[in-house]
Amino acid sequence: MENFAHDIIFKTGFVHLYWGHVVMWLIAFLFIYLAIKKKYEPLLLLPIGFGIFLVNLPLTPLMGVNEHGERELINIFYTYGIKTEVIPCLIFMGVGALTDFGPMLANPKTLILGAAAQLGVYITFFGGLFLGFTIPEAASIGIIGGADGPTTIYLTTILAPALLGANALAAYSYMAMVPIIQPPIMRLLTSKEERKIRMRQLRPVSKTEKIVFAFTGTLVVCLLVPPSAPLMGMLFMGNLFRESGVVERLSGAAQNELMNIVTIFLGVSVGATMNAEAFLRPQPIYIFILGLVAFSFSTAGGLILAKTMNLFLKEKINPLIGAAGVSAVPMAARVAQVEGSKADPKNFLLMHAMGPNLAGVIGTATAAGLFITMLAGK
Amino acid sequence: METNWTAALQVFMFGFGGVFLCLLLLTAAITVSGAVVHKFFGKK
Known part of the structure; x- marks a missing residue:
């Protein structure tokens, strides 16, 4: 039971946050603001901004590879969409x-x-x-x-x-x-x-x-x-x-x-x-x-x-x-x-x-x- | 790492020159094909 409690506490993102993540959130919010409020390229800046926000949440299984060696969600989009130049x-x-x-x-x-x-x-x-x-x-x-x-x-x-x-x-x-x-x-x-x-x-x-x-x-x-x-x-x-x-x-x-x-x-x-x-x-x-x-x-x-x-x-x-x-x-x-x-x-x-x-x-x-x-x- | 300026200059010359050449050829191709289309198909 002690281990579960330890895992829950130390596997939350809060424990792994550092100032760099917060700076990236601010950059993400800036792009989202420009998209929504100023309507600057909203079709791109909005998903880009949210992508920045998501990937700077620690421990989230989005852009890496899981324990079975499989790509995580956004890594799949990136690998098969961008890396292949499709x-x-x-x-x-x-x-x-x-x-x-x-x-x-x-x-x-x-x-x-x-x-x-x-x-x-x-x-x-x-x-x-x-x-x-x-x-x-x-x-x-x-x-x-x-x-x-x-x-x-x-x-x-x-x-x-x-x-x-x-x-x-x-x-x-x-x-x-x-x-x-x-x-x-x-x-x-x-x-x-x-x-x-x-x-x-x-x-x-x-x-x-x-x-x-x-x-x-x-x-x-x-x-x-x-x-x-x-x-x-x-x-x-x-x-x-x-x-x-x-x-x-x-x-x-x-x-x-x-x-x-x-x-x-x-x-x-x-x-x-x-x-x-x-x-x-x-x-x-x-x-x-x-x-x-x-x-x-x-x-x-x-x-x-x-x-x-x-x-x-x-x-x-x-x-x-x-x-x-x-x-x-x-x-x-x-x-x-x-x-x-x-x-x-x-x-x-x-x-x-x-x-x-x-x-x-x-x-x-x-x-x-x-x-x-x-x-x-x- | 030391920059190879000779290579960089070549990239510039062939790159920029290549873009001009490509678009000049395209201009010529459009002009010629436009004239041919006009001759054989009129304004359709």
Whole structure:
């Protein structure tokens, strides 16, 4: 009987609590607050926040392996969903099913802005190296600048799995803060006259063109950078479901049910990688600082290339759409629209900004694929 | 651990250059396929 009493007392979580757990709870509550009160990326920050909270309750059988060698609940989600890279790819299928590539196809030169907006990825890559991260770790941190959560998770799982929690959280936190981070940089790097530039209405894009693009896109990207095929293949398959118009059930499932289910598993698994022992070190703080640098330079890269293109183009483009080359879809495009309408209330940039915005998704997945080509297994 | 800066520079050059190349090729592919679709299928 004495043993039972001893077990009950010493196997409660209270006895094993330490300050680190409490700090992590506060971080969890901050993300949950941002999700509920400020509505910042609630679909992700809420499960991530609760995942952080859960995994920082001592002795809970959630993220470890039990005495029979079987994985515990969230460890199962993590191992089979994230470690195998299944979930980021399924999310890409949902994104493809949700996306209308029409604005990008109507004005293909805006794709280049999506490439320039990867500048932050590479600047931050060097920043990471200066702070003592290895080359694969620095690459996984740099990709945060692409502003694409699933790609960040996909690349980090392959190159630097130990950084997964911090990288994913930094990516999603900054994606939520795009409307706060981008406008000052946009105003700093453009004049009011430039922000007023109106762009010609985009031509309509036929259904056939959109269907053909699912194949040309897959061919070009997957043949040039094969490691990006799991992401890009799923993206274009989801898009084909949408544009074909004959599999509405599949398209709907990819956009809604499947996307929602994997989002739950993704959020809680990413949150659960952040236990106090792993997270309360200088590295995650560096990653958050580098993530901000990455976002800022990516925004600047798109803006600067758009301004440079205007030196050569007869029909000028509004440089604000360059900032949408970071792939936070559609938030970055909305920010371009808002900033444009502040300079000229009758200026409608949203559809023009969607081109670079979608190019940013492709550009970030390509950058990730190139990192994998060069660095995986090294 | 000592950073291999030569390797890092190569990752930067081939990485950033590769992204531009990929999106330039995609731009060209969209332009050509768009023109072909217009010629054979019109605005459907």
